[in-house]
Amino acid sequence: MALTFLAVHAHPDDEASSTGGLLRLLANEGVRTVLVTCTNGEYGDAPGGLKPTDDGHDPDEVAEMRRGELDEAAAILGVSRLVRLGYRDSGMMGWAPNEDPRSFWSTPVELAADALGVVLAEERPQVIVTYNEVGFYGHPDHIQAHRITQAAIERLDYEPTLYYNAIPASVMKLYEARWAEEERRRREADAAKGIVREADPAEEPEGIDMATPDELIDVSVDISSVAGAKYDALAAHHSQIGGSFWIQQGREAFVAESTREWFVRARNPLGLSQSASDIFVGYR
Numbered sequence: 001m002a003l004t005f006l007a008v009h010a011h012p013d014d015e016a017s018s019t020g021g022l023l024r025l026l027a028n029e030g031v032r033t034v035l036v037t038c039t040n041g042e043y044g045d046a047p048g049g050l051k052p053t054d055d056g057h058d059p060d061e062v063a064e065m066r067r068g069e070l071d072e073a074a075a076i077l078g079v080s081r082l083v084r085l086g087y088r089d090s091g092m093m094g095w096a097p098n099e100d101p102r103s104f105w106s107t108p109v110e111l112a113a114d115a116l117g118v119v120l121a122e123e124r125p126q127v128i129v130t131y132n133e134v135g136f137y138g139h140p141d142h143i144q145a146h147r148i149t150q151a152a153i154e155r156l157d158y159e160p161t162l163y164y165n166a167i168p169a170s171v172m173k174l175y176e177a178r179w180a181e182e183e184r185r186r187r188e189a190d191a192a193k194g195i196v197r198e199a200d201p202a203e204e205p206e207g208i209d210m211a212t213p214d215e216l217i218d219v220s221v222d223i224s225s226v227a228g229a230k231y232d233a234l235a236a237h238h239s240q241i242g243g244s245f246w247i248q249q250g251r252e253a254f255v256a257e258s259t260r261e262w263f264v265r266a267r268n269p270l271g272l273s274q275s276a277s278d279i280f281v282g283y284r
Helices: 014-028 059-076 109-123 140-154 169-192 224-236 251-257
Strands: 004-009 032-039 081-087 127-130 161-168 219-222 260-267
Touching: 004 014, 004 109, 004 140, 014 032, 014 059, 014 219, 014 224, 014 260, 032 109, 032 140, 059 081, 059 224, 081 109, 109 140, 127 140, 140 161, 161 169, 224 251
Parallel strands: 004 032, 004 127, 032 081, 127 161
Antiparallel strands: 161 260, 219 260
């Protein structure tokens, strides 16, 4: 059986952070890999590190820059087909761009599901990955990606296995410590330049637990053989991730530590019950 994997992500760089290892691993195994990126990422950082709220931030310039970065990352990960749905980035929850009628968040689910459904019908993937109902961490574009994926699947004449990306609680504790250290360093660097940034409440959604209890993880994929490619794909998104802890620690340290990606089953047409190390468990 020819195998096809499809990932639905919200922005350029999401593919590398949560499924970069899986995409490269599957490509190495001869699986057809399809990446659907829903938005152009207009409200990421602009050249020079300008934030969306800073004077001089040009969303369209950011989108063009991120287009090239995504092309590079997809090539590194061996993506067979890259599809851009082309919606405008909605920004973080509560930001004014949420209300832009061009934004992904403001697009009716049925319309965006139609666009995604065309790709699903063409590719007929056995396995799909996207985010859970809270978009993993509450970003409106991630939530919308979840909604349109579920809606598009409902229209198919077959049911693929659907997974959500996840991070085990035991691992999340380590990540949170690193994120806190990264934020501390960023604020120190800003302070040295005379810049004082107040935390934006929209960037810190309350009541969302990004961790998944370890026992609820259904698939834990060993990506140690391709961790270098994952690092390179993340580094390709240098405008957004170049200053992150993951890149700043260096490729060697990243490869030593970033050895797994995790997923939870959301649609289970094969009736699988066991935990697995293969996202295509039941299909091969």
